[in-house]
Amino acid sequence: MANAEFDRRVAVVTGGASGIGFAISKLLTERGATVSIWDLDDKVAGEAAGRLERAGHEAVDVTDEAAIRAARDRVLAEHGRCDILINNAGIYPHATLHEITVEAWDRMFDVDSKSVFLATRAFMDPMIAQRYGRVVTIVSEDAYMAKPSIAHYAAAKASLLSLIKTFALELAPHQVLCNGLAPGPVATERAKGQAWLAERIPKIPVLRAAEPEDMAEYAVFLASDRNRFMTGETIIANGGYIMM
Amino acid sequence: MRHGAIDGMSEKEFDGQVAVVTGAAGGIGFAIAKLFAERGATASVWDVDSDAAAAAAKRLKDMGLKAHSAGLDVTDEEQIFAARDATLADCGQIDILVNNAGLYPEGTIQDMTREAWDRVFAVNVTGPFFLMRALMEHMKARKYGRMVNIVTIDAYMAKQTKPHYAASKAALLSVMKTYAIELAPHGILVNGVSPGAVATERAKQSDWLESYSKKTPVGYTAEPEQMAEYILFLASKRNMFMAGECIIASGGFYVASA
Secondary structure, three states, X not given: OOOOOOOOOEEEEEOOOOHHHHHHHHHHHHOOOEEEEEEOOHHHHXXXXXXXXXXXXXXXXXXXXXXXXXXXXXXXXXXXXXXXXXXXXXXXXXXXXXXXXXXXXXXXXXXXXXXXXXXXXXHHHHHHHHOOEEEEEEOXXXXXXXXXXXXXXXXXXXXXXXXXXXXXXXXXXXXXXXXXXXXXXXXXXXXXXXXXXHHHHHHOOOOXXXXXXXXXXXXXXXXXXXXXXXXXXXXXXXXXXXXX | OOOOOOOOOOOOOOOOOEEEEEOOOOHHHHHHHHHHHHOOOEEEEEEOOHHHHHHHHHHHHHOOOOEEEEEOOOOOHHHHHHHHHHHHHHHOOOOEEEEOOOOOOOOOOOOOOHHHHHHHHHHHHHHXXXXXXXXXXXXXXXXXXXXXXEOOXXXXXXXXXXXXXXXXXXXXXXXXXXXXXXXXXHOEEXXXXXXXXXXXXXXXXXOHHHHHHHHOOOOOOEOHHHHHHHHHHHOOOOOOOOOXXXXXXXXXXXXXXX
């Protein structure tokens, strides 16, 4: 029998304890990878890792560069390498343009944008040294839209579209490919039952929201050896929802 | 439905499916057909050269794979119907359509003839439009289908050496999106792939390929087999939520030039 696709690959998934992040962690481990689940909450990360084979965990504040580097060093010390970085951690609190405080704006950009810069920068040198890497950043369809209900989130995600391209060009000569995934509505545990999700579904051409497992397939494909020629791009997987 | 661990067994993820690939007697099209067949599908090789299509199908069968062939001119709707009906008669069903057949002749604004313009649009846009229409009712009845259109990064760019080609592919992007919205409620996902420079046998004989690998950030051009992976992913059940989108796989070339 052939080896599993991700045999001997080591992956870090930020925000990997729940939602899309957990679905990605699960799929990677099912296909043979060893995964380090990163979450702000050590207990939550540990419980998530406990549900999977070949998964460890780290408690990391991804807005803190020193914490990222310390966790990276522990992963490298334990496994000897890191092949895949999934930048999934993020927050999405709704607030109108009037309601967004300076603190809320800064917090949003720290968690949803700066964290991607810091984590990708932390892993790029080890990936360059091993001449292999896959970085997948979770964006959002909101990055392409006007979003009066959550403008800071949409703007922070839009910044990632640029950042992904810059890292892609910087790292392409080293066989490190950097891409993004922009999901449409996903029926995470947190989203289920919320009014916005129910209102959106009839407007989605495929007439349903995505499951976290649907999204995991795209992220895992971009993180795989099947992807050898795509970099700096962001896949939009939103059920055909037309961009206005 | 969902695929779990990918091991030696589930590499056959297209077991029981029938994949039609147009322009599949050579180049990227043949690489796509071969990868489908290697992963368990019956590859239906459609090509304007029916002898070449039959020879390509025979090559696949000689490897122990499942293959079928049909000859057709994709600009002729009657021939599309005939190829569809023959494939359904022989294979029973069609799960996947890959619109790969296309022309990419040189030409400038100055030397463009009306005939050259019309010919490129006929093959690159009109063909896919009528191919998708010819297969959609069958797929709707089965509530399942995947259609993948081969576009190109030239669709997004000025192209002084092939203005008709680039414009035809830009038109294909629009056609693809309209079909995506039309068919999404029926479990049929329509998407595209825009390749950068691919080292087909034909391209290897040209002088542009070498210069492209230097200009491509990853430092190499794609093998047809590498490009086929994107098409197969979009044509698979791993893709359950993407419709009307076009993946750009150009080794970073498009990002660097934008």
